[in-house]
Structures are given as structure tokens and as C-alpha cells.
Amino acid sequence: MRYLLEKELLSVLYRGKSVEQFLGYGSTDKTIRWIELRPKVETSEVWLFEVENIGSNDYLDVYSFPEVDGSNSQALVTLQPEKAIQYCYEELNAIPTCWVNQGVIQDEYANLLSQN
Structure with a gap:
């Protein structure tokens, strides 16, 4: 299973592992975007x-x-993991069912290419 269940997100972050979500094209089709949640001591950074x-x-x-x-120069915010996830939903239009472990984002990009 490629996607993490929403209830698995906190577990992954508390184990010190990053999670990512591919957002597709950026401001134009010449760019692509994704979010990374990076765990820190008792917080998570949103990149x-x-x-x-x-x-x-x-x-x-x-x-x-x-x-x-x-x-890519800095984190957008550093919040408690639960609040970081909520920030992604509210501010970056993340989708609860589309989180992946770090490194799987390339498969998400391959899907985008196959749709064109």
C-alpha cells in the first residue's frame, strides 16, 4: 500500500521519519510541488x-x-505534529489520503507523467 493511513502519520513522525505529499504542478506546468513534514524534537517542520x-x-x-x-531554503512553520498536519490541510490544500513515506514521492511524480 503506497499511501499512509491518516492515523499512521503521527506514528511515523514520532518514530523520527519524514512523510511527504505530492501536490502536482506548481505555479505553472513547468514546476512541480510537494510537502514534507520533518520531525524534530516534539515538533514537526513543514517544508x-x-x-x-x-x-x-x-x-x-x-x-x-x-x-x-x-x-527549498527553509521550513514554512514548526508546530506540534498534529498542528503541522492540520496546517498542511488548511494552508497547503493537502489531502488526508495522499501521504507517503519519504522517497515514494518519485512514484507520485511518475503517475503525473503517465497522465500526460
Whole structure:
């Protein structure tokens, strides 16, 4: 199963592992975006990444794509994990059923490419 259940999110974060959610295209179809929740001591950082959409079916390493306008330079907010998740829903339009473990975001990107 690719997607984490909503009740699993806190467990993953409290184990010190990041979770991510692919948001699709960014401000244009030349960019893509995703959220990462990074656990810290008793808090989680919310990171929003926007990178150039330079991939292909043979090049899915979104982590290596050039960032757009310094978007990867800092966390948006640092909150208690429950509040960080809620922030993602309210401010970044995250979907409760689309969280994945770190590293699976490339599969999400592959799905986007296959739809075009």
C-alpha cells in the first residue's frame, strides 16, 4: 500500500521519519510541488518544495531537480505534529489520503507523467 493511513502519520513522525505529499504542478506546468513534514524534537517542520519540472519516465529523481526561487531554503512553520498536519490541510490544500513515506514521492511524480 503506497499511501499512509491518516492515523499512521503521527506514528511515523514520532518514530523520527519524514512523510511527504505530492501536490502536482506548481505555479505553472513547468514546476512541480510537494510537502514534507520533518520531525524534530516534539515538533514537526513543514517544508514546501517547488522545483523545475525537468523529469521524464527515465529521470524521476525530483530531489535533484533545480529549485524555483529559493523555495527549498527553509521550513514554512514548526508546530506540534498534529498542528503541522492540520496546517498542511488548511494552508497547503493537502489531502488526508495522499501521504507517503519519504522517497515514494518519485512514484507520485511518475503517475503525473503517465497522465500526460
